[in-house]
Amino acid sequence: MTDTIPPRRPLTLRDVSEAAGVSEMTVSRVLRNRGDVSAATRERVLEKAREMGYVPNKIAGALASSRVNLVAVVIPSISNMVFPDVMGGISSALEDTPLQPVVGLTSYKPEKEEQVLYEMLSWRPSGMIVAGLEHTEASRAMLAVSGVPVIEIMDTDGEPVDCCVGISHRSAAQDMADAIVDAGYRRIGFVGTALGMDHRARKRFEGFVAQLGKRGLELEDREFYEGGSGMAKGRELTEVLLKRSPDLDFIYYSNDIVGAGGMLYCIEKGYDIPNKLGLAGFNGVDILGGQPMRLATIDSCRAEIGKLAAGLVLSRMDTSKASELVKLSPKLDRGDTMREPL
Numbered sequence: 001m002t003d004t005i006p007p008r009r010p011l012t013l014r015d016v017s018e019a020a021g022v023s024e025m026t027v028s029r030v031l032r033n034r035g036d037v038s039a040a041t042r043e044r045v046l047e048k049a050r051e052m053g054y055v056p057n058k059i060a061g062a063l064a065s066s067r068v069n070l071v072a073v074v075i076p077s078i079s080n081m082v083f084p085d086v087m088g089g090i091s092s093a094l095e096d097t098p099l100q101p102v103v104g105l106t107s108y109k110p111e112k113e114e115q116v117l118y119e120m121l122s123w124r125p126s127g128m129i130v131a132g133l134e135h136t137e138a139s140r141a142m143l144a145v146s147g148v149p150v151i152e153i154m155d156t157d158g159e160p161v162d163c164c165v166g167i168s169h170r171s172a173a174q175d176m177a178d179a180i181v182d183a184g185y186r187r188i189g190f191v192g193t194a195l196g197m198d199h200r201a202r203k204r205f206e207g208f209v210a211q212l213g214k215r216g217l218e219l220e221d222r223e224f225y226e227g228g229s230g231m232a233k234g235r236e237l238t239e240v241l242l243k244r245s246p247d248l249d250f251i252y253y254s255n256d257i258v259g260a261g262g263m264l265y266c267i268e269k270g271y272d273i274p275n276k277l278g279l280a281g282f283n284g285v286d287i288l289g290g291q292p293m294r295l296a297t298i299d300s301c302r303a304e305i306g307k308l309a310a311g312l313v314l315s316r317m318d319t320s321k322a323s324e325l326v327k328l329s330p331k332l333d334r335g336d337t338m339r340e341p342l
Helices: 013-020 024-031 039-052 058-065 082-094 110-122 137-144 169-182 199-214 231-244 256-268 286-290 302-315
Strands: 068-075 100-105 125-131 150-155 163-167 188-193 221-225 250-253 278-280 325-327
Touching: 013 024, 013 039, 024 039, 068 082, 068 110, 082 100, 082 125, 082 150, 082 302, 100 110, 110 125, 110 137, 125 302, 150 199, 150 302, 163 169, 163 302, 169 199, 169 250, 169 278, 188 199, 188 231, 188 256, 221 231, 231 250, 231 256, 250 256, 256 278
Parallel strands: 068 100, 068 125, 125 150, 150 163, 163 325, 188 221, 188 250, 250 278
Antiparallel strands: none
16 A cells, blocks of 8 residues: 655745744744844744755745846856856855856857846846847847846947946957067968857957958968867867968967867977967966966956956945946966067
8 A cells, every 4th residue: 555645835934933933024034134033033943944944935035125136147158168267256256145146058049048038037136147248139128128237248349238347359369469470470370160159259350350450461361160169179170271271370269278279289290389380379268277388378357257247236236326347458378389579
């Protein structure tokens, strides 16, 4: 004979109040950290709630406050090495606050971003942190009338909805172009992601080519790829590029991961780096520290962007403030793969 197991039901304030021997109002005050409750009572209520596994109904609380203690973070991907560092910065800034980050992924698709923003905003978060400045009209409209702090991150080359924290990708690529030319390189190639919906990569490429033009040079050759970045992709495309254009004396990669793959290929083939062939990437990814050479790169200020964005959410929760644009200045690191200026 099988015993009948009663159906499970969610715990309520009444369950906690009965277990702690206090009123439901007292439990509510303790859990919301409001009101005049003695330390002993507060500890008893919290202990009973923990023992029972009680989780407050945030939707019910939001009906009264119009906000929940969530910060919605909308990013393209977590497989891209850039965004875990951003999330680390956000989490560290929110660590000692009631707010918790919750992540939505868009896969670099504008229509997916619309869906994610709609769902996130329906929960009435305490703030929105969104990667990038390019959105559909519907997405911009939702963000503009959301009534919560909106912080767009990573990029400052455009018109933000509210606040913005990031770097100028065009300027960063221009700085890289100047450094390459100042070091005496003249026959320059490029390997990078196809210039589709990754707007920041597109802006870097445009800024790089434009600055070379100002210095009297043209890009000698280029190779684009679809899909995710990887070291194997960097090896493969570097081989293709150098076989087609063996006289290149510098290759600029759209990110460090692909650049590291290209660097390993060139080391394996015996290229004289950086004297005869220079290499550089973008992002300043920490995990590449164990490579045989340090790839020249520009730091994209990822963790700092995350911290500052979360700080703006906190500072704008209770008061109406003017929009802020926080533009960081990334630093170039020549590593071992770029000559010093002539």
